[in-house]
Amino acid sequence: xxxLNINAITKKFGVFxxxxxxxxxxxxxxxxxxxxxxxxxxxxxxxxxAGLEEPTSGAIVLDGEDITPLPxxxxxxxxxxxxLALFPHLSVGDNISYALRIRGASREExxxxxxELLTLIHxxxxxxxxxxxxxxxxxxxxxxARALALSPKLFLLDEPLSALDAKLREAMQVELRxxxxxxxxxxxxxxxxxREAMTMADLVVVMGHGKILQAAPPxxxxxxxxxxxxxxxxxxxxxxPAEVDSAGRTTILGTAxxxxxxxxxxxxxxxxxxxEDVHLGEPAGGAITGQVSFVRDLGGTIETFIEVGNTSIVAxxxxxxxxxxxxxxxVGVVLPPESCVVLGS
Amino acid sequence: xxxxxxxxxxxxxxxxxxxxxxxVFFVVPFSTMIAVSFFKRNPSGFYTxxxxxxxxxxFLSTFFGGVLGFSLMLAVxxxxxxxxxxxxFTYLLTRRPRRVQTLWLVGLLSVLSLSEVIIGFAWSTxxxxxxxxxxxxVAIGLMxxxxxxxxxxxxxxxxxxxxxLPYTILVLYPALVRxxxxxxxxxxxxxxxxxxxxxxVVAPALRNTIVATLIMVFVFALGSYLLPQILGRPQHxxxxxLITDQAIxxxxxxxxxxxxxxxxxxxxxLVGMTLLVGxxxxxx
Ligand SMILES: Nc1ncnc2c1ncn2[C@@H]1O[C@H](COP(=O)(O)OP(=O)(O)O)[C@@H](O)[C@H]1O
Ligand SMILES: [Mg+2]
Numbered sequence: 001x002x003x004l005n006i007n008a009i010t011k012k013f014g015v016f017x018x019x020x021x022x023x024x025x026x027x028x029x030x031x032x033x034x035x036x037x038x039x040x041x042x043x044x045x046x047x048x049x050a051g052l053e054e055p056t057s058g059a060i061v062l063d064g065e066d067i068t069p070l071p072x073x074x075x076x077x078x079x080x081x082x083x084l085a086l087f088p089h090l091s092v093g094d095n096i097s098y099a100l101r102i103r104g105a106s107r108e109e110x111x112x113x114x115x116e117l118l119t120l121i122h123x124x125x126x127x128x129x130x131x132x133x134x135x136x137x138x139x140x141x142x143x144x145a146r147a148l149a150l151s152p153k154l155f156l157l158d159e160p161l162s163a164l165d166a167k168l169r170e171a172m173q174v175e176l177r178x179x180x181x182x183x184x185x186x187x188x189x190x191x192x193x194x195r196e197a198m199t200m201a202d203l204v205v206v207m208g209h210g211k212i213l214q215a216a217p218p219x220x221x222x223x224x225x226x227x228x229x230x231x232x233x234x235x236x237x238x239x240x241p242a243e244v245d246s247a248g249r250t251t252i253l254g255t256a257x258x259x260x261x262x263x264x265x266x267x268x269x270x271x272x273x274x275x276e277d278v279h280l281g282e283p284a285g286g287a288i289t290g291q292v293s294f295v296r297d298l299g300g301t302i303e304t305f306i307e308v309g310n311t312s313i314v315a316x317x318x319x320x321x322x323x324x325x326x327x328x329x330x331v332g333v334v335l336p337p338e339s340c341v342v343l344g345s
Numbered sequence: 346x347x348x349x350x351x352x353x354x355x356x357x358x359x360x361x362x363x364x365x366x367x368x369v370f371f372v373v374p375f376s377t378m379i380a381v382s383f384f385k386r387n388p389s390g391f392y393t394x395x396x397x398x399x400x401x402x403x404f405l406s407t408f409f410g411g412v413l414g415f416s417l418m419l420a421v422x423x424x425x426x427x428x429x430x431x432x433x434f435t436y437l438l439t440r441r442p443r444r445v446q447t448l449w450l451v452g453l454l455s456v457l458s459l460s461e462v463i464i465g466f467a468w469s470t471x472x473x474x475x476x477x478x479x480x481x482x483v484a485i486g487l488m489x490x491x492x493x494x495x496x497x498x499x500x501x502x503x504x505x506x507x508x509x510l511p512y513t514i515l516v517l518y519p520a521l522v523r524x525x526x527x528x529x530x531x532x533x534x535x536x537x538x539x540x541x542x543x544x545x546v547v548a549p550a551l552r553n554t555i556v557a558t559l560i561m562v563f564v565f566a567l568g569s570y571l572l573p574q575i576l577g578r579p580q581h582x583x584x585x586x587l588i589t590d591q592a593i594x595x596x597x598x599x600x601x602x603x604x605x606x607x608x609x610x611x612x613x614x615l616v617g618m619t620l621l622v623g624x625x626x627x628x629x
Contacts, residue, residue, distance in 0.1 A: 072533040085531035099535035
């Protein structure tokens with residue numbers, strides 16, 4: 001099978017399982033984002049794929065070959081570290097050609113490949129500069145070029161953009177994605193920024209406490225989160241309690257939502273609904289009645305916070321579709337059943 | 346940070362204490378020594394104030410030139426051995442858990458508390474024929490009969506490396522602890538074996554530290570005068586041994602002072618060299 005196959009990988013530090021029985025298939029050429037809060041085991045998983053950390057159990061298979069026993073330097077992969085780890089005593093060109101020198105490539109070959117890669121990362125003519133003289137974004141690109149020098153089978157990046165400012169980060173996300181598409185290389189990026197994951201990934205893998213909670217394309221993760229943790233971690237969501245009443249109808253906050261069905265056998269659950277799917281209208285029958293507690297007008301979008309009993313619901317609208325609701329006004333909240341995702345407990 | 350030229354006398358007060366210390370413990374004794382090095386020796390007594398350059402002239406003989414050359418060679422060798430052993434050792438030490446590191450560092454510090462005399466006699470016992478380590482080799486069948494390993498050049502070198510190694514490690518440790526471990530990992534992901542990565546990445550990244558450590562151990566070894574006498578033959582004696590000999594046993598203070606001044610000048614020249622190397626590195 002072509003691609004990366006992570007087979008029941010576990011890593012324990014003492015008794016603590018940093019990565020707990022992770023199973024993942026990454027088809028060749030896929031861009032994967034490992035997403036999760038700090039300390040959930042993303043870096044540990046990436047380091048095991050790179051061979052920098054030895055798994056306690058399980059196997060890593062690349063293009064049908066079990067690479068678990070191979071040391072890092074025999075795995076043919078490129079990695080970008082969070083600290084970038086550019087060699088401070090070498091020039092940009094010598095950093096990029098380091099892997100080629102190890103392979104014993106001739107001087108001409110090295111120069112040709114360095115020029116090629118510098119063009120690819122939009123830094124032509126930078127070969128002789130010392131790395132200390134580069135800006136943050138430029139160092140980032142050099143680290144990427146260095147990792148790609150040998151056209152590796154696997155491209156691993158650990159929070160590569162976290163040191164950049166917000167604007168540059170967004171631009172680099174697009175660039176990284178385009179680069180990956182043009183090279184068609186299997187890529188795994190660790191990030192804790194869900195926006196970054198949504199921008200770049202073919203496959204988003206949400207992790208928590210060393211386990212994979214959900215692995216799916218970004219839009220599916222957003223639209224159909226597997227549980228409350230994923231729903232809350234990916235974007236903003238409303239998590240509302242749902243119950244089945246005596247008449248067998250599904251109710252949210254005491255109001256029946258016709259058309260919303262609970263899985264068989266469940267009487268209580270959490271329901272996730274995205275703020276942009278919440279409709280506001282007149283307080284009338286069929287709608288949940290609440291009181292507006294705060295309005296955040298951001299110009300492009302308007303966030304309206306509504307108190308229903310002790311629960312707060314947030315609705316996001318654009319200025320065009322929104323009718324004016326002042327703070328303190330009573331409003332009707334309509335939750336379209338097709339937008340409600342019933343989550344497992 | 347605020348950077349202004351000091352204007353009033355009060356702005357200079359922080360310099361008074363270090364300045365005083367420098368004068369009392371360096372300028373005064375060193376000036377005295379320079380002065381004495383030009384005095385005339387009085388064979389019946391001590392010395393008489395004068396201005397002669399005989400002491401320096403005598404120094405320029407082949408005998409003393411040879412001793413100076415040997416001292417420098419020995420000090421260089423000790424420095425190279427210490428860094429060659431200490432650098433990989435310290436590097437591996439910094440990869441261990443914190444507790445292990447602390448234990449080793451405490452152990453090394455306790456070696457520092459041993460005096461040169463104790464180190465000298467301990468090694469002379471270890472290298473002796475009757476009680477030395479060769480007896481162990483005989484016991485496990487590697488040798489036919491025990492031999493004396495001293496007095497030899499190897500014994501002098503071993504003793505001096507042993508004495509200087511804790512300093513070497515303690516000087517290298519902070520730089521190696523601060524070294525980004527991902528540098529080495531990056532080299533490994535690029536296809537370098539761990540040993541190759543160490544020589545390609547760790548050693549060059551710490552070039553400055555290594556040079557500074559070499560010079561420190563060199564200067565330290567230059568001052569050693571007991572170990573060469575305990576563990577070596579007279580031809581292994583260093584300039585420091587001769588200085589001691591002249592000053593204490595021959596009562597020739599002016600000549601001892603001249604040699605000491607010479608030694609200090611060489612040490613200073615080396616420190617100056619380190620600073621120059623460091624400056625060029627920073628200018629890059
Ligand atoms: N070498 C180690 N020894 C002990 N615990 C570790 C080690 N490396 C990581 N951990 C622990 O494993 C967990 C996961 O770490 P990590 O993979 O770095 O998380 P993430 O990259 O998702 O922030 C953390 O709780 C961390 O403290
Ligand atoms: Mg991490």
